[in-house]
Amino acid sequence: MLGRPAMISQRPLSPKPKAIDDCYLTVADATCEQPPGIFSRISWFVETLKLHEILRTILFKLYNHGGLEAFEATGHQTNSRNGPDIQSIAQIDAELQAFKENLPKLLDWDWKAHQITGKVL
Structure with missing residues (x-):
């Protein structure tokens, strides 16, 4: 990854x-909210964006060959000559675990919806 960083390495501005x-x-409400108990159809998209952030961390901490340009983009340095350190791997693992634990139930691949409702959703 020499030269300009890949698009995934850029932090989102919004x-x-x-x-x-x-x-x-609605325009009439100062704040809009999804009603409780109604699953949002865009939840999958929002969770995908969270995974994208974790992927950016993985690329910088485990596969960083961008040198100073990458350091300036992320604010942390990796040692690409010796490979990733165990602390980085443990941090990424913790981020992935937290992601899975905070998934909405209907997106959790281990959650058995049919056991609770009696039918597959």
Whole structure:
């Protein structure tokens, strides 16, 4: 990864969207919210953006060959000659575990929805 950093290495300039369906976004309300108990159809997209951030961390900490340019983009340095350190790997593992633990139930691949409702959602 010499020269300019890849597009995935650039931090997004805007915040992640909230998981609110279009039908609940109104100009009349100062703040819009998804009603409790109604699963948002864009939750998958929001969770994908979170995974994208973890992927950016993985690329910088484990596969960083961008030198100073990469250091300036991320604010931390990796030692690409000796490979990734165990602390970086442990941090990434913790981020992935936290991601999985905070997934909405309907997106959790281990959650058995049919055991609770009696049918597959």
